[in-house]
Amino acid sequence: MEVLEQTGNFENTHIMHNINWQLVPECVKNDLIKIHHEFGSRYKPSFPTAESIKEAFNLLKKRGSKSLTAEEKTALKDMKRIPWIKCLRIDAANEYRDAMCKAFGAPKLDIDVKIWPSAGEVIYLDHLLRHPYKMATIQKLSKLRCKARRAKCVSFEDDFFCKKDKNVGF
Numbered sequence: 001m002e003v004l005e006q007t008g009n010f011e012n013t014h015i016m017h018n019i020n021w022q023l024v025p026e027c028v029k030n031d032l033i034k035i036h037h038e039f040g041s042r043y044k045p046s047f048p049t050a051e052s053i054k055e056a057f058n059l060l061k062k063r064g065s066k067s068l069t070a071e072e073k074t075a076l077k078d079m080k081r082i083p084w085i086k087c088l089r090i091d092a093a094n095e096y097r098d099a100m101c102k103a104f105g106a107p108k109l110d111i112d113v114k115i116w117p118s119a120g121e122v123i124y125l126d127h128l129l130r131h132p133y134k135m136a137t138i139q140k141l142s143k144l145r146c147k148a149r150r151a152k153c154v155s156f157e158d159d160f161f162c163k164k165d166k167n168v169g170f
Helices: 026-042 050-061 070-079 086-104 117-130 133-154 159-164
Strands: none
Touching (some): 086 117, 086 133
16 A cells, blocks of 8 residues: 555645544455545645636626536536535635635634625635636545445444444545
């Protein structure tokens, strides 16, 4: 099994951090490492710009149009998963906060960013357009979690314990 550097170059994203390798079943470790490396090779930190925010805002206004690209359609479809994907919403808000601090020379504060809902949608969509592979990675991890839970349940005879302990380390 390959050695995996935990922090990588994407420590500010909530998708691939805090993996507890002791809890990860052996049968999924190699798949998790592949996903981790793939995500690490594709992740490039970026900040929202006035242009990218404007593009996301205009795309929200064009929702339902037939002239959308495949990437735009995918991003709008993924927007519907906001309640399910809170980690991406947090990443998007943090990127926006960091961009504002950089633009105005303000010190970076370790606080949660509270954004009104309509602006939050624009910021979230902008994030999805700049990082289209994040949602694909989340879907791969979700499928791998299901496989890991099934493998963990098979290793325990007590079905009650299996339902109770769903932590598979990632």
